[in-house]
Amino acid sequence: MTRRRFIVRRTAQALLVIWLSYTLTFFTLFVLPGDPIYNKLHSPINPLPPEAAEPLMRYYNFDLPVVEQYLLSLGRFLTGDFGYSLQTGHAVSELLAEALPQTLVLAAAGLVVALVLALTVALTAVFAPVAAVRGVARLLPGLFISTPSFVLGFALLQVFSFRLGWFASFGDQGWKTYVLPAITLGIAVTGPIAQVLLTGLGKASGQPFVTVLRAKGVPPVTIAGRHILKNGSIPALTLLALTVGDLLAGAVVVETVFNMTGLGMITQQAVRDQDTPVVMAIVVLVSATYVLINLVTDLLYPVIDPRISIAPPPRRRRRPAVVREPIAVPARDLGGREVTA
């Protein structure tokens, strides 16, 4: 299969995934108890009179059969019309345009923090000359995983904002806005990446080619940086793609603690208020982001390891495109992501 065909095929799959996400979310929201109009009519602090229901239902097309509502909503979506928030009246596209850049910067910064930390921890755990240091480094991924983001966030705010005054707890301060949230978010996702990277590096460092390189007198730093890291990071790369989901999910907590109005906060508020148009748009956006990153990851495998190439699936198996190793290499685990020898 050519790279172009692979991309076309995966794009079609991505569109299918997005459509399924949209459909599933639409009907899930429909069957959940209550709806925004019901909530307005029964708001404990300002219930609306029953006669208000009919105009509201008509205005938002809630009086139509569910399938008709679905088709109407989908049709608008396909033309780029995300509609308006039921609660705030803001155009959903405006809300997303406002929130998305903030979350993307936060997620990117968090990812950088996670990568730097994970690499540092993994390299230390594998290559540190002192056993005790290696032992401590091996404990860190577990510590990162078990530290709740909100606790870490509060602690950072307490020290660096409330006490030292280095960062404001709300508002725009340019790049400084993202420092504490990125550290909080980054640490939350560092654990799994560091753990997998550590294992990958450990396995790669025991391979025969390392012995050969050493015998040829290649400097240890070159062996570690150019050969072991490259081979040992494939499983971590797979995990990295999945980490995007964690970053977006983690943004909900982090944005709340740091008072940022990104996608996480918008999501939390929209779900809370059953703001259907906003929830639908976010689901599509996140689905698209997810599939796009997974596609990019698949395309990156051959770049990192030239022995891996995009290959057609076996004829009788109707499965997504797989990457495989076309040449015979010594049997070894490359991360278990449909890699065949």
Added chain:
Amino acid sequence: MKHLLTRPRRAAALAAGSLLLVSALSACAGSDPGIKPAAAAGAPVHGGNLTYLDAEIPISAQVQESGYWQDRAILWNVLDRLVYRNPETNKLEPWLAEKWTVSPDGRTYEFVIRDGVTYSDGSPLDVESVKRNLEWQIKGDPDNAISPNPIFPKAATITTDAASRTVTVELPKPYAPFLGVLTNWSSGLVADKTIDASREDQLKFKNLIGSGAFVVTEETYGKKYVLSARKEYAWAPPSWKNQGAAYLDTVTIVPVQEDAVRLGTLKSGQGDLLRYIQPSEEQALADQGFHVVARSGVGLVNQWALRQVAPVVQDVDVRRAIQHGIDRDALVDNLYTENWGAAQSLLSPGTLGFSDKTAQFAYDPDESEKLLDEAGWTGTDDDGYRTKDGKTLTVETYVDVFDNTARVLFQAIQAQLKEIGIHLDIKETDYSSYGTKAYGPTTAALRTGWPGGDPAVTLWNTYRVEGWNSASLDPKDPAAAQITKLLNAAVDATSEEDEAAALDKAQDYLIDQAYAIPLLNDSQVYVAGTDVQGFDLSDGGLPEYHNAWKTED
């Protein structure tokens, strides 16, 4: 208004682990938090910005629909009303209506509208504008999916006379709460441009064009809402100390949803004012020089409606047992401060129709036990709860998502009711499904009771079967007709005395039949920084920025 003096007890266990960690790290960071003693009040200082940290994100500026506290807080400062209720005296004062008369039959109201008032877009607030606003409130705008205001009368004929600046409202029948309704946060007047705006635009705060002392000049959803003072403002209610433009240049409203972050932001001087703290925090802040400002608003007290869809509370003896099984003084002593109080009736103290009815629902566990025995709940299960025909005496309730002290309050009541053998089953849900679940077929106790512009109309709407029917009575139940009759008598009254007497009777019935269980005199608590002066609350506990200023450092 009360300023905190006494030491509260700890309400509930806090998130110990996280706080310990935070405290430990804070200690490591050293340095004083910068808390200063309260500055002495002097001459008001003009200018500056006050940063208000709200606990929630403002949602909707649509006048008839907005009901969240954070929405009301903006509406209160951006819109003016025809009538003002002095929060200290509870008496009505002129505002945009410089005077008014009510006919003896209670059907005709004549308002003389103040001259020279303008909306923030420059358009005049004249008799035609008042007429249009009143009609909009009464009828809504069905084509634009705008609801009628639920507290306004259902119909009225409104005429104007521009020469005498008079607006005359003819009601088909008396509506005693009308003047009180006109003081409500949702009764603010808006310019034609707001009324003519699409539904979506009406939901946005920037499109809220009022005649208030402030105008919304910046709105970034979830992030920041800036209110700027109108320099030409000169039509404050007579009791306001400041009769001119607001002292502050701007008020920046920043939603900070995490309690600990909000408090830390205020303490570190990054904010000037906040809403919502746990009662257990009040004393410590007062000790540090912060101004703890609280008001128990006009309207209904925090109460339970016992819903008749739940079979367990269909027996009046069980309802009365619950009523006498709650030790309200102990609740206040153990969980709250002097800013709160044990409920003495269904209406809050000082409001029309209030009288102390504590004797009717006094804490009396022996009486509760006797009532439950008589009701046949004589068995006991393994957990010590009463049973009848093998069934445990369980009363289901949901923690109110709009009340930040509801969880600990309900847990304390749960412990008290356990003493008499009643299992209070506390359930929790989120905002999105609270309306459905709390009003579901198994919920026996529903938390209700909020401040409102007029207590009569709030009580009338809350318990009448044709209204919100909080006790979920079957319309065929004779009690439903009785409640409607008693509450209608209050609303149909043609004098304050008659209205108060009717409210008294209605409360007697609701308490005697234990459809309503009074709990607490609720309070809205704000904390202002040491340099904030003159900050006050409305009769409903909403922030009033007009008289506030910040001392110069």
